[in-house]
Amino acid sequence: MTSQRTVEAAQRRIALVVAYEGTQYAGFQLQADVPTIQGELEKAFHRLTGERTRVRGASRTDSGAHASGQVVDLVTASSHGTDVVVAAMSHYLPEDIRVITASDVPPDFHARRSATRRDYRYSIANRRVPSPLLRRTHHAEPVPLDLDAMQTAARSLLGIRDFRQIATAHPADQSAVRHVFRWDVKRQSDDPDVIVIDCAANGFLRHQIRRANAVLVEIGKGRLPTHAAADALAGRTQKLHNIPTLPAKGLCLRSVHYPEFNHILKVASYHETS
Numbered sequence: 001m002t003s004q005r006t007v008e009a010a011q012r013r014i015a016l017v018v019a020y021e022g023t024q025y026a027g028f029q030l031q032a033d034v035p036t037i038q039g040e041l042e043k044a045f046h047r048l049t050g051e052r053t054r055v056r057g058a059s060r061t062d063s064g065a066h067a068s069g070q071v072v073d074l075v076t077a078s079s080h081g082t083d084v085v086v087a088a089m090s091h092y093l094p095e096d097i098r099v100i101t102a103s104d105v106p107p108d109f110h111a112r113r114s115a116t117r118r119d120y121r122y123s124i125a126n127r128r129v130p131s132p133l134l135r136r137t138h139h140a141e142p143v144p145l146d147l148d149a150m151q152t153a154a155r156s157l158l159g160i161r162d163f164r165q166i167a168t169a170h171p172a173d174q175s176a177v178r179h180v181f182r183w184d185v186k187r188q189s190d191d192p193d194v195i196v197i198d199c200a201a202n203g204f205l206r207h208q209i210r211r212a213n214a215v216l217v218e219i220g221k222g223r224l225p226t227h228a229a230a231d232a233l234a235g236r237t238q239k240l241h242n243i244p245t246l247p248a249k250g251l252c253l254r255s256v257h258y259p260e261f262n263h264i265l266k267v268a269s270y271h272e273t274s
Contacts, residue, residue: 011075011107012075012076012077012078012104013073013074013075013076013104013105013106013107013109014073014074014075014076014082014085014102014103014104014105015071015072015073015102015103015105015109015111015261015265016041016071016072016073016074016085016089016099016100016101016102016103017069017070017071017099017100017101017102017265018037018041018067018070018071018072018097018098018099018100019067019068019069019070019097019098019100020037020066020067020070020096020097020098021066021096021097021136021137022037022061022062022063022064022065022066022067022096022248022249023064023066023096023136023249024094024096025037025040025063025064026063027060027061027062027063027064027065028057028059028060028061028070029057029060030042037057037061037067037070037097038055038057038072040093040094040097041055041072041089041093041097042054042055043092044089044092044093045074045076045089047092048078048080048085048088048089048092049076049077049078049080051076051077051078053074053075053076054074054075055072055073055074056072056073056074056110056111056112057070057071057072057111057112058070058071058072058111058112058115058118058253058256059112059118059204059253059256061251061253062207062210062248062251063248064247064248064249065248065249065251065252065253066137066249066251066252066253067252067253067254068252068253068254068255069119069253069254069255069256070253070256071111071115071256071258071265072111073105073109073110073111082101082102082103082104083102085099085102086099086100086101086102089102101265103264103265104264105261105264105265106261106264109258109261111256114258114260114261115203115256115257115258116202116257116258116259117181117200117201117202117256117257118200118201118202118203118204118253118255118256118257119182119198119199119200119253119254119255119256119257120198120199120200120204120209120251120252120253120254121196121197121198121199121251121252121254122139122196122197122199122209122210122213122246122250122251122252123137123138123139123188123194123195123196123197123250123252124138124139124140124141124145124194124195124196124197124217124250125138125139125140125141125193125194126141126142126144126145126193126194126195127142127193128142129142130142134194136249137249137250137252138194138249138250139246139247139249139250141195141217143221145195145217145220145221146219146220146221146222147185147186147187147195147220149219149220149222149226150185150197150216150217150219150220151184151185151186152226153215153216153219153226153227153228153229153230154183154184154185154197154216154229155183156227156229156230156233157180157183157212157229157233158180158181158182158183159179159180160177160178160179160180161177161178161180161233162176162177162233163176163177163178163205163208163212163233164176164205165232165233165234165235166205166208166211166212166215166232166233167205167206167207167208167211168205168206168207168211168245169206170205170206176205178201178202178203178204178205178208179201179202180199180200180201181200181201181202182198182199182200182201183197183198183199183200183212184197184198185197185216186198197213197216199212207245209251210245210246210247210248210251211243211245211246212229212232213246214243214244214245214246215228215229215232215243216229217246218243
């Protein structure tokens with residue numbers, strides 16, 4: 001078996017694009033005694049190479065959340081080609097996790113720190129009787145939602161903002177400022193009963209997307225005014241703490257962007273480009 005010291009000395013770094021349905025997992029990050037995406041990836045790579053190496057992810061997705069374009073990296077002493085890594089990892093992984101691509105990357109590549117943008121989608125089945133086919137990947141919301149009001153409110157989330165008042169238990173000694181590039185609310189083109197909320201930023205705080213979208217849903221129901229999203233950022237919405245956080249099952253990490261490494265990474269995922 002290759003030792004950890006040998007693996008680190010080899011300094012061959014590989015980046016993987018990974019897709020998963022997160023229903024059965026306690027999030028991405030490794031935890032004791034519960035299944036996680038990171039844990040399954042590390043076990044599969046160990047079965048392939050005999051190495052025990054740490055996998056680093058671009059985003060620590062929540063328990064029950066999904067990904068079609070998560071990016072991870074690891075160090076290996078293995079000489080397996082990247083095509084072999086893709087095929088073998090998927091062979092050893094559970095059927096709800098798949099490695100889509102693998103690429104050799106420079107030693108200084110870091111899946112989280114090198115990323116400049118992360119794109120998420122939150123999906124809502126907005127119909128009185130939701131399809132059972134969407135039960136694992138969409139939040140069911142039977143009350144009709146006013147998309148125009150939600151989109152108007154979403155504009156206040158754009159730009160460089162402090163999201164401390166919306167996030168969950170963010171450390172007091174860490175900055176809560178994030179640069180949000182996109183927060184769009186629209187109906188899915190092939191299914192008008194499905195509403196998708198696309199969010200992109202240089203990074204997100206814990207539960208930031210699910211908390212902010214919960215406010216947007218209340219606005220869509222007419223229970224809060226459109227300025228409630230801006231009020232929430234400023235900590236002025238007294239009812240915010242009574243608004244339940246939207247469930248993680250509607251959230252999917254769609255892509256991660258690396259301007260310095262995009263020419264090397266074989267970026268791919270299972271989602272459409274719209």
